[in-house]
Amino acid sequence: MKSFALAALCVALALLSFFQFPGHTWLQQDTQIYAPILEHLRDPAVLRNDILVQRPHVAFTLYDEAAIALQAASHAGFREVLAAQQIVTRALGIWGLFMMAQSLGLAWPGSLLVAAICSLGAAIAGPAVLTFEYEPTPRAFAVPLLLCAIGLAAQRRHLAAGVAASAAFLYHPPTALPFWTVYGLMAIWPGKERSALIRALIPLAVSIAILLVAVRAQADSGEAQNLFARLDTSQEFLQRLRASYVWISMWPAATILRHLALFAIAAAAFARVRDYIDRDLRVLLIGLSIAGLLSMPLSWLLLEQGKWSLVPQVQPMRALLFVAFAMQFLTAAAGARALLQRRPVEAFAWFAFAYLLPLEPLMWSRIALALALAALTALAGVRWSPAVALAAFFAIPMLGGVVNYPRLHTPELAELSAWARANTSRDAVFLFPDINKGLAPGIFRSDALRAVFVDWKGGGQVNYLKDLGEQWWFRWQQTRNFQPADLPKYAAIGVTYVVLQKPIERSPDFQNRTWFVYRAH
Structure with missing residues (x-):
């Protein structure tokens, strides 16, 4: 596929995911915090009597600097400049999905099928995050940029992957940390591409330097923090009351079992397509999934036992989104490979798993819809299966009754x-x-x-x-x-x-x- 056609497809799919499903929203959750902080940083006289903006927590991100600069240059509102960044980063993430699928030997119909299914998104129970965030928050920009980086790495374009992942780091360091941990291990591991992998660390070093300069510039704003402090009993009480998703001991057992099940399904799908997966993509998918699983005992140890105050800020269990993503991508890819090999029954099984994630919370009618979409995708064959995946953007909200966010703006x-x-x-x-x-x-x-x-x-x-x-x-x-x-x-x-x-x-x-x-x- 020519570069222009691929770019057009990525943008079109990003717009479909933005305006139709999983959609976008404003001032529903975390933008209720970020938007007033941005307004106050732009004009300190605005909201100066509000405790929410008097202690902003945006020192360790360039999210605010980028938004304010774009707002000043475009004279648009923060909602518009953040939405524009959300669309652009989604398009880049979808491009990454295309590159990942292509690295498995899938032609453009199969790559479009996999990218479309993954663009339906997934909600991650427990840490309360999404693979495709509805609101234009720092994490909403960082995750697609990491998907782009994974796709570039799968194509062995390591320096470009480093640039994309470094941009993700500048937007939201905690989200990018698992990627850079796995990528760093790849870089130091002996191999013929070691020098190329190490060169990809140069953009990370630059991004760290930029972030340190930004932190120093904002040193006088907000509340000084001791990164190695321990939580006292009053802090723990408030966090368990107001941010229970950070504390794994407050999760239902079913939530933990769900993540283990997703990992098992991802592992089974990986076993079916492992012969087609490039080494770098293999290491990244497996490594990020393992990092996601390990984040649960690590969080329990450092927060619940060690009471380390930095853990609720970093929220390492957000890395569980990579387990869900790996499951969705690998099952969709396994289904696409089964279609190529004329095994429609196997393709149906893999697609059923891939379609289940955006239909959560599950009920019998939604399970039936996932099975129907999987059957139609398998029966449509390689050429027409992308049309079924695109139809899912309409079927899931209309027939599945999935409402990702309430209508609060009256x-x-x-x-x-x-x-x-x-x-x-x-x-x-x-x-x-x-x-x-x-x-x-x-x-x-x-x-x-x-x-x-x-x-x-x-x-x-x-x-x-x-x-x-x-x-x-x-x-x-x-x-x-x-x-x-x-x-x-x-x-x-x-x-x-x-x-x-x-x-x-x-x-x-x-x-x-x-x-x-x-x-x-």
């Missing part, structure tokens, strides 16, 4: 945000005392550019910053069980406006069908 919330932005002081502080763990306050914060006194999502930084965690917890306890008589109390602690879902016996400053706003003093 006209009423947008109206509230617009009113606050136009009619209140930029230093005003809002409180949503009856929302509990809802996500509306975080959307309001970024859309209105007004401080929120405390919200549940804002507590997501307790595993990064000790002082912020303590302050967040104190505020959270202060503002539970709202009563109208509490308004003077809220005014005394710095709240300007209280936003409620039900009216009280007082004239509101603003109201619509969903929200009622009252001045606290």
Whole structure:
């Protein structure tokens, strides 16, 4: 396939995955933290009364520098420049999938089939990550860049692989760490390509130097951290409350067994295609999968037993996404190879496993859909099987009922945000005392550019910053069980406006069908 046609396919598949399935979203989860931090870094007067932005945790990434630079150059909003990066990195990741599939001897139909199935994504239970993230977070950019690096390595383009993986490191070092660990072992292992592998480490050295300069430039921002500190009992309590996914002892046993099962399926698929896999791709897929499995006992040892405060920040168990990815890629590749060898029954079995991941959580109707997609793919043959995989982007949400994210952005919330932005002081502080763990306050914060006194999502930084965690917890306890008589109390602690879902016996400053706003003093 010509380079232009391949690039067009990668971009088209990236756009399909972005706009259709698994999709994209904004201000649903972690962008509720990153977006206000970016706004405050761009203009320190914005949200200066919000504890969320007073202690940013973006020193060890170029995510913020890249976003601010692109925003300044394009004059677009942060949502637009981050979405553009998300599409570009997805396209690069899909290109990596193509290269991986081609290295197994698959022509363009088989490569497109494998790339399309893997682009359906997978949710990783336990550490709560995705192979294709819906939100434009640092990890959403880093993972596709690593897939690109793996594909380039499979084509023995090692220096280019080093550049791609170094870009991933600049976006999100913890995500890139497993790749560089495995790649580093490959580089020092004696072999005829050792010099080429070592040269690929040069971009990593450059990226580390760049990151150290960026960290030094931001040394005065945020909260100073002791990387070798131990968690005290209050920190552990807050993290188990607010970031339980970091603690493997809080995972259901079924979650751990699931990852072991995925590894076993990946190993079986690998055994079927091992004769076609290049050495470098073989080492990377096996090494990253093993690293993912080992992250569970390693996290238990360092965090649950050693109480090392750095572990909740690095979150090593996120490496389990490589186990899921290896399973999805290898089963799809084994199915494609079986099609080439005219073994449709075997192809059906492998494709069934590959289609199951984007259909989780599983139920009988979704299992039936996975089996139907697998059967159609196997019956379609090599030439037409990619069409079935592309149809899965529509069948999974429509027939499988898979909804990857809720619809939180409502006209009423947008109206509230617009009113606050136009009619209140930029230093005003809002409180949503009856929302509990809802996500509306975080959307309001970024859309209105007004401080929120405390919200549940804002507590997501307790595993990064000790002082912020303590302050967040104190505020959270202060503002539970709202009563109208509490308004003077809220005014005394710095709240300007209280936003409620039900009216009280007082004239509101603003109201619509969903929200009622009252001045606290």
